Amino acid sequence: MTGIPGADPSDEHRVQAGPGLPAYAPGHDRTLDHLAHHAAVVLQGVTAGYDERIALEDVSVAFPTGSLLAVFGPNGGGKSTMLKVIAGLLAPWQGTVSVLGAAPRVHARRVAYVPQAEQVDWDFPVTCWDVVAMGRYPSIGPFRGLRAIDREAVGSALEVVGMTDHARTQIGRLSGGQRRRVFLARALAAEPDLYLLDEPVTGVDPTTQEDLMAILVAEAGRGRTVIATTHDLAAAAEHFDQVLAVNRTVIAHGPSSLVLDEQVLARTYGGHLLVLGGSTVLLDDAHHHDESPRGEQHFHEGDPGAHR
Amino acid sequence: MIETLLAPLGYEFFVRALLAAALVGLVCAVVGSYMILRGLSYMGDAISHAAFPGVVAAYLVNGPFYLGAAVAAVLTALAIGWIGRRARLRSDTVIGVLFAGMFGLGVLMFSAIPTYVGDLFGFLFGDILGISVMDLVALAVLGGLVLLVVAALWKQFLYATFDPLGAGASGLRVVALDYLFLALIATTIVVSLQAVGIILVVAMLTTPAATAQLLTVRFGRLMALAAIVGIGTAIGGLYASYFLDVASGATIVVLQTLLFLAVLVFGPRTGLLARMRQPRAA
Numbered sequence: 001m002t003g004i005p006g007a008d009p010s011d012e013h014r015v016q017a018g019p020g021l022p023a024y025a026p027g028h029d030r031t032l033d034h035l036a037h038h039a040a041v042v043l044q045g046v047t048a049g050y051d052e053r054i055a056l057e058d059v060s061v062a063f064p065t066g067s068l069l070a071v072f073g074p075n076g077g078g079k080s081t082m083l084k085v086i087a088g089l090l091a092p093w094q095g096t097v098s099v100l101g102a103a104p105r106v107h108a109r110r111v112a113y114v115p116q117a118e119q120v121d122w123d124f125p126v127t128c129w130d131v132v133a134m135g136r137y138p139s140i141g142p143f144r145g146l147r148a149i150d151r152e153a154v155g156s157a158l159e160v161v162g163m164t165d166h167a168r169t170q171i172g173r174l175s176g177g178q179r180r181r182v183f184l185a186r187a188l189a190a191e192p193d194l195y196l197l198d199e200p201v202t203g204v205d206p207t208t209q210e211d212l213m214a215i216l217v218a219e220a221g222r223g224r225t226v227i228a229t230t231h232d233l234a235a236a237a238e239h240f241d242q243v244l245a246v247n248r249t250v251i252a253h254g255p256s257s258l259v260l261d262e263q264v265l266a267r268t269y270g271g272h273l274l275v276l277g278g279s280t281v282l283l284d285d286a287h288h289h290d291e292s293p294r295g296e297q298h299f300h301e302g303d304p305g306a307h308r
Numbered sequence: 309m310i311e312t313l314l315a316p317l318g319y320e321f322f323v324r325a326l327l328a329a330a331l332v333g334l335v336c337a338v339v340g341s342y343m344i345l346r347g348l349s350y351m352g353d354a355i356s357h358a359a360f361p362g363v364v365a366a367y368l369v370n371g372p373f374y375l376g377a378a379v380a381a382v383l384t385a386l387a388i389g390w391i392g393r394r395a396r397l398r399s400d401t402v403i404g405v406l407f408a409g410m411f412g413l414g415v416l417m418f419s420a421i422p423t424y425v426g427d428l429f430g431f432l433f434g435d436i437l438g439i440s441v442m443d444l445v446a447l448a449v450l451g452g453l454v455l456l457v458v459a460a461l462w463k464q465f466l467y468a469t470f471d472p473l474g475a476g477a478s479g480l481r482v483v484a485l486d487y488l489f490l491a492l493i494a495t496t497i498v499v500s501l502q503a504v505g506i507i508l509v510v511a512m513l514t515t516p517a518a519t520a521q522l523l524t525v526r527f528g529r530l531m532a533l534a535a536i537v538g539i540g541t542a543i544g545g546l547y548a549s550y551f552l553d554v555a556s557g558a559t560i561v562v563l564q565t566l567l568f569l570a571v572l573v574f575g576p577r578t579g580l581l582a583r584m585r586q587p588r589a590a
Contacts, residue, residue, distance in 0.1 A: 108478055111477055112477070113476075113477030119471075124470050125345070125524060126525075126526065127525065131470075134463075134467045134471070135478075137466075137480075138480060
């Protein structure tokens, strides 16, 4: 661990956990206790998994409000699990989680979560407009349809992602990049304080990647917290201020320029990494994106170009 | 022509049957629109069969069949949902087990009755012409309840169906909505039992909605089209069965199936003919 970024050493006052806030076991890291009141997300001693398989083990980390953070690591390394724990979709086996100053789900309406593209039924009978409108649904009461204010938010979200012309298109007829744009628009339309994005720029064309990242940078600039998973190292290094390297537990956390060194990468990806003449080569076992993101080199066993 | 169509309306039992058919067509189409998108068609079939022991039990104790069917159907629906979450079994496996088990229990109880009970055959294959005024009132109340719940929560159901993770993260209670939806399917089936019977009710739920899905890419229109198809085929099938003197529930279902096949072949969007004539580039 490279320490907790966002912890301001000059900030002396310590706030005790009050009623309504998650009670932390005494003796835990007091810096994290303190941060619970300033950070958008705090995980403390979190262990989580599915059935009997552990995906995350003893993770303690805090993300300050306004962070633009990439969570990266190998497939199955616990990236998506971390997002689900923060979103309140998965209860941790151990440890405590604070999201926007309370337990997960308490402020769910201020959280927008975008799942991986593979988890969506693209034949579903909805248009781009309909999908983006869903971002507004939680704030609309029973029986009611979209209000004027909701239509405005949907329209402007579609405009921000450049999909206004496709508002009436069924989502299955969009390209991979356009689909990611629409799902980001749904998150924008919800006007959240915390974005949780699972592989938002994986397998999309470079233009879309640039556009989507520019939007996320702008949102972080407005004080919204953005947490995105990626296994695209180049994207993590290039676009995000902060990175968190995860492989079952936290390998490293800090500014991307400092954290992404060979040692950290080696520990994150284990044996799947080769360093050849100063350039790092990731032997990625991931195949689930349509095209290799720029800058990421893939070598597979049996590839004529793979040197062992 | 018009006189021929108006003639049966002179019979009160036919008017009651017509109202019941239209109501069942509407409620099934509305619930079925979500059901097909949630991949719960097989579940619908299971729940309807599971209602049978409830119907037989109600008959044995002289209770209202609605109550027996509703209790058995809702309990089975919830049990499937619960066991699916608990046991590490695929949900279609759990459905297969409970579906056959409950229907078997019904047949066992049925066969234990020493006398011939034609009424119970009515629940297996439907007996829409035998619907009483009281039945119709019960149908309207239960059907109205289902429509009211959908009217209140249509957005939540849609979001939770399309993207359960995104919906859950934004604060919707997805698991509660899942259970509530199973209860809606069960209630809809109870409403439809007398009209089309346990064995065919799944068609009322799936076929109009599936036909509509061939025609549109928007959920609101899908539900509206399904309602038109559901009500239209229910009324048309009832008339056809009256003139042909054949089983009404079966006629409605066969009509729905024929319409589905016709749309599949000739429909403007997914029509196989249209596709052959004009191969679309990716």
